[in-house]
Amino acid sequence: MSMSNSSNIKIALDEISRGTAEIIDMERIENLVTKFYETGETYTVKAGFDPTGADLHVGHAVLFHKLSVFQKHGAIIQLLIGDFTATIGDPTGKSETRKVLDRETIVANAQTYQDQLFLLLDESKTEVVWNATWLEKLGARGMVELTTTYNVARMLERDDFEKRYKSGQSISISEFIYPLLQGYDSVALKSDIEIGGTDQKFNLLMGRHLQRVYNVGKEQAVLMMPILEGLDGVQKMSKSLNNYIGITDTPKDIYGKTLSISDELMWRYYDLLSENSLEEIEKIKNDVANGDLHPKKAKENLALELTARFYNEESAMMAKSEFDNVFKSNKIPTDIEEFEMEEGIWICKALVDAKIEPSTSQARRDIKQGGVRVNQEKVSDDKLNLTSGEYTLQVGKRKFAKVKVK
RNA sequence: GGUGGGUUACUCAAGUGGCCAACGAGGGCGGAUUGUAAAUCCGCUGACUACGUCUUCGAAGGUUCGAAUCCUUCACCCACCA
Incomplete structure (x- = not known):
């Protein structure tokens, strides 16, 4: 038993760390996973979303995919909807203060998010939480208390704050509060692990800091995922650059867009998005390298997998045959307007x-x-x-x- | 608050009175090739039933036969000073 357990744990940890940009406190993750395999005890992984935009693309899916991996190895996902923080606006990656959203839009966006997310996540192992629940209760006193845990000099260490401060652009006080609130979410949720993009590092670490200050009894491990390159292979995937695969794109589009990426980029997508084990991917890579497998074939499989992920096997196969019809045999697609x-x-x-x-x-x-x-x-x-x-x-x-x- | 510099098409960026629908690069689109990949090569890239007409160069006025280019006012951005 201990033998198979230890190999299971090793596989789990490999899958968890696969493709990550950085992990802080890997030891903690190891302990949590080990404990799960030995005693069945679950642990929590927090992932926060600002319900500011509604449509998700495959770039976001990198994160969700990682969450689903965690779910397979004992995690309960704390899917945090930043309904309160969305009313403030996170400055991350933006050179200007983000505009504030009204309640209705936030609720609607959050709903759309969830609809798309549960295509990937196991709903029974997910807890959807809204941070207004505890942040509203914080009150002025709690708020002030929260601000005493950090100081301006350290806040300014954050990259974008520093840049803006130096170049004389405005930084609103509320933006200083944003990371604090996000960190406080981890206090309220007593999260064991938090995951996010590399651009979220400062905020993620704030969670650790505040859990210590508020004597939560643990400090969350932090796992950061890289930002996925878009179809062009250079810039990050984003809607505004029009180099994205939308989660709600039609099967045909998901399939077709995936096939259009370069061979090099394909491996990146395999790493970050495929359900194939590391071993299997290694084999595919070798086969392609020594000519046993045509790269096109490898890409087709990836495209099929992704399409099936967001729809189902059947739609994926249909997308493929449709695609082959149109492009391989120069036939005309069947569903033209x-x-x-x-x-x-x-x-x-x-x-x-x-x-x-x-x-x-x-x-x-x-x-x-x-x-x-x-x-x-x-x-x-x-x-x-x-x-x-x-x-x-x-x-x-x-x-x-x-x-x-x- | 003072002084100087800037604002050009999807993006960056030339152009400082007519040769400007506006150089160039990127992107995009079309063609060839192909694995609808990458790479490469060629062409196109404001609109309009179109060898001509119309609308564009931060906004509004003005000077001129003629303005992206000159003048005035306004808005925004940047640099130095206070």
Whole structure:
């Protein structure tokens, strides 16, 4: 028994530390996991979310995936919704004070978050908590007490504060309070471990500090995940850079976008997102390296896995066959949007109306360059008018529309 | 509060009276190649049924035959001083 336990524990710890950017107090995590395997005693892992935006992408999923790993090894996740702190605005990574959100938006965002999160997490091992619950009760006295635990000089050590202070940009006092409140959450929750992105280091460590000051009887271990690169492989995945895979993207998109990443980036995604064990990944890597496995195949598997994660096996397989149809055999996808148009419509106008071109100017250019097809045939005349009938319009490789001309 | 510098398209960044719809780079898009990968090569990149017209260079006015370029006011940013 102790033999199989110790190997289980080793596997668990390897999985937990996999892909992390930094772990503070690994020993504590080892003890917690060991205890779970020996006595069945669970422990808590806190992860906080500011319900400021609603849509999650695969970059966020790195964190959730790690949480789900923890759940397999005895953790109860404390899914902290920062409903109170969202009303303040965390300055992390921002060069200016974040705007404050109203209650309704926060609640709505939080709900959307949860819907998306439970695609990945085991709901029965998750505790959803709202920090307004205890922060509202803190009161002025408690608040002041909290501020006495830290000083301005140390607060200014935080990177973005330092930069802004030096360059003369404004820092509101409330922003100083933010890390304190986030840390206090760990006091209220008595968390054993907290996980977050590397950009959260200062705030995460504050949790340790405050747990000590408030005599919680433990200091949370901290596990930081790196920021995932987006589809371009360079910049971090974000919606504004449009290099993201959304968790709620269609199966087709998740599959397709995943296949579009570079081979190099694929390993990064494998490491941070795949359910494959470290051993299995090692094997895949070797097979690709010595030519036993085509890199494309490895990427397809990853794409299938991710698609299935957010939907199911079946949808993933469908996404794949659809994809193969369109791109391998140059067939037309099955689920193209349809439009009805008037007799004699100008081709450029039709492309715009079908939403596959942004302007008639762009449509003309694409026609000139041979990027537009009607019923699989290249169009060369940008003055073409469509007579009545049904057409499949195509721009480039991936934009399609079906058009019925009366 | 004082003095000087800045604000150009998705981003960075040239342009200081006509040759400017505005150099260049990145990004994006299209083509070739391919594994819808990467890399590479070529082309395009304000709008408009279009060899012409219209709207863009922080905002509003003005000077001029003509302005992104000159003048005035306003807004915002930066640097140095107080």
